[in-house]
Amino acid sequence: MPGSELEWGERWADYMSAHARLHLSDGSTLEAGPIAGPTNVGEFPDALGRCIFVITADNPGRDVSDDANSAAHAQLLRRAKELKWDYLDAHGGDPAWTHVEACIAVRDVDVRDVLALGREFGQDAIFEWTPKHWALVACNDGRRMEFSWQSWWVDPAAVGPHGPREQS
Numbered sequence: 495m496p497g498s499e500l501e502w503g504e505r506w507a508d509y510m511s512a513h514a515r516l517h518l519s520d521g522s523t524l525e526a527g528p529i530a531g532p533t534n535v536g537e538f539p540d541a542l543g544r545c546i547f548v549i550t551a552d553n554p555g556r557d558v559s560d561d562a563n564s565a566a567h568a569q570l571l572r573r574a575k576e577l578k579w580d581y582l583d584a585h586g587g588d589p590a591w592t593h594v595e596a597c598i599a600v601r602d603v604d605v606r607d608v609l610a611l612g613r614e615f616g617q618d619a620i621f622e623w624t625p626k627h628w629a630l631v632a633c634n635d636g637r638r639m640e641f642s643w644q645s646w647w648v649d650p651a652a653v654g655p656h657g658p659r660e661q662s
Contacts, residue, residue, distance in 0.1 A: 554616025
């Protein structure tokens with residue numbers, strides 16, 4: 495998350511409040527993030543209840559240039575295709591969407607494989623979203639924090655990312 499000067503513990507604290515926007519194949523966008531309390535609120539986007547992982551290649555533990563992030567995201571897309579993963583375009587960011595990173599959302603993948611890809615791209619953590627929880631999972635040490643989640647549909651005209659990053 496923001497700032498190369500942030501230590502691991504500070505970055506982890508920032509990740510605990512981060513949201514994700516999934517850009518579904520029908521053109522709609524669903525935003526989700528962690529909430530306090532025991533009850534999830536909103537819709538889960540997979541009718542079969544399959545786990546969804548959100549992963550980025552942006553800002554690997556530190557802020558890098560937009561060009562470097564674009565190149566890393568393109569490589570993440572190539573790796574996902576090589577692995578034959580079915581993915582959706584996604585974005586992750588702080589709740590105010592002042593810090594935004596291009597991501598992909600995958601399902602029907604083993605968490606160990608997603609964590610390995612996260613490590614390959616120098617990432618601290620991934621998000622794991624199921625009908626039961628929203629979890630932050632560390633790529634290197636397996637640390638995890640589980641939360642309830644809330645989701646809502648985002649107006650494509652709303653401020654913030656609402657579609658996939660253009661690919662060259």
